[in-house]
Amino acid sequence: MCSHTSPPAASSDVTLRLLLLLSLAAKGWSLRVSGVLVPSVVESGSEVQLACHYEHTTDRPDPLYSVKWYKDVNQFYEYIPKRDQPVRVYPLPHIHVDEECSVGASVRLKGVTRGTSGTFRCEVMGDKPYFETDDHAANMTVVEVPLWGPEVRGGIQGTVEGAGKGEGVVDGARVRPGDVVAARCMVGHSDPPADITWTLNAASPPSNARLQRFLQTDHHGRTSQVSEVEVEVRESWLQRGALTLGCRVRVSSVYTRSVNITFIHADHPQPAGFGWFSSGTSPRTSLLLLPPLTVVTLLL
Numbered sequence: 001m002c003s004h005t006s007p008p009a010a011s012s013d014v015t016l017r018l019l020l021l022l023s024l025a026a027k028g029w030s031l032r033v034s035g036v037l038v039p040s041v042v043e044s045g046s047e048v049q050l051a052c053h054y055e056h057t058t059d060r061p062d063p064l065y066s067v068k069w070y071k072d073v074n075q076f077y078e079y080i081p082k083r084d085q086p087v088r089v090y091p092l093p094h095i096h097v098d099e100e101c102s103v104g105a106s107v108r109l110k111g112v113t114r115g116t117s118g119t120f121r122c123e124v125m126g127d128k129p130y131f132e133t134d135d136h137a138a139n140m141t142v143v144e145v146p147l148w149g150p151e152v153r154g155g156i157q158g159t160v161e162g163a164g165k166g167e168g169v170v171d172g173a174r175v176r177p178g179d180v181v182a183a184r185c186m187v188g189h190s191d192p193p194a195d196i197t198w199t200l201n202a203a204s205p206p207s208n209a210r211l212q213r214f215l216q217t218d219h220h221g222r223t224s225q226v227s228e229v230e231v232e233v234r235e236s237w238l239q240r241g242a243l244t245l246g247c248r249v250r251v252s253s254v255y256t257r258s259v260n261i262t263f264i265h266a267d268h269p270q271p272a273g274f275g276w277f278s279s280g281t282s283p284r285t286s287l288l289l290l291p292p293l294t295v296v297t298l299l300l
Contacts, residue, residue, distance in 0.1 A: 002098075002100060031055070032056075033054050033134045033135055036050070036052050036120070037050065037053075042142055043145055043254050044112060044142050044143065047098070047112075048108070048109045048112055051105065052069070054067075054124045064125075064127065066080045066124070066125045067104065068123045071116075071118050076091075077102065078090070079104055087103075096110050105122065105124075117141045119137050119138070122135060122137075143251055143252045143255070145190055146257075151259070152183055152184070153169060155182055156182075169183045169261055173264070174263070175263045175264070176233065176238075177233050179232070179233045183229050185249070185259070192251065194255075198246065198247055200244070200245060205229060209230065210229065211227070212228050213226065227247070238265045242263065243262070245263065
């Protein structure tokens with residue numbers, strides 16, 4: 001089922017619109033493109049709506065003869081309202097027009113791919129006797145986002161018996177100052193490559209942390225983007241009884257995912273300051289960290 005949202009007018013100011021039309025008329029122009037609606041960044045596989053807006057002077061009801069859409073220099077769509085079949089689509093690699101949902105100067109593309117990226121240009125032509133033309137273009141980039149992840153794994157090299165030894169990088173793992181946390185954040189293939197960043201209590205890792213980035217392929221042929229961090233736990237990070245390690249993955253402006261792992265101070269199994277009224281925590285997180293008896297009291 002096709003749904004169309006009317007785009008905003010080129011100008012909400014009636015005076016400015018009138019001045020524009022009077023200016024066109026003074027120059028002998030009866031038809032001009034006022035703008036195109038082309039999303040700058042979209043996900044691969046999605047549907048995309050393209051819209052072309054034009055202005056015309058009032059001395060002629062509607063001087064439009066045709067609207068044409070191009071990807072780079074190649075035409076893929078044409079609309080001629082006076083023709084028996086107004087819409088005509090021309091085959092072009094990586095361009096799939098949904099003809100049922102394309103009306104007039106508005107075109108819907110389906111199943112866009114990385115190869116769909118490029119410059120999209122709308123050209124309008126006026127009817128006889130002048131056949132004036134005008135156009136406007138905008139760029140669109142299609143990105144391939146990861147199909148899985150992020151996943152965080154790793155281990156802790158403990159310095160004290162019972163604190164960190166043999167524990168993995170999982171929620172609730174116990175650490176003490178001096179322990180070494182080695183974590184790996186993995187995410188699926190993307191194009192362009194993902195930006196993977198680490199945080200420790202929402203701050204960037206210290207300058208002496210070991211960071212590396214690489215690609216790997218597992219025995220199933222699955223390619224992963226990997227970022228590793230190795231850092232020694234500091235006392236200041238555990239002042240509230242817990243340390244949060246975060247991995248954030250971002251691909252362009254359309255994809256952002258994050259994973260947070262909370263470590264518990266070995267000497268403070270209940271992190272001090274984590275409660276309903278502590279800053280920077282949500283009630284849900286606080287409930288998970290409070291002892292069962294306190295939870296029951298709060299709920300009652």
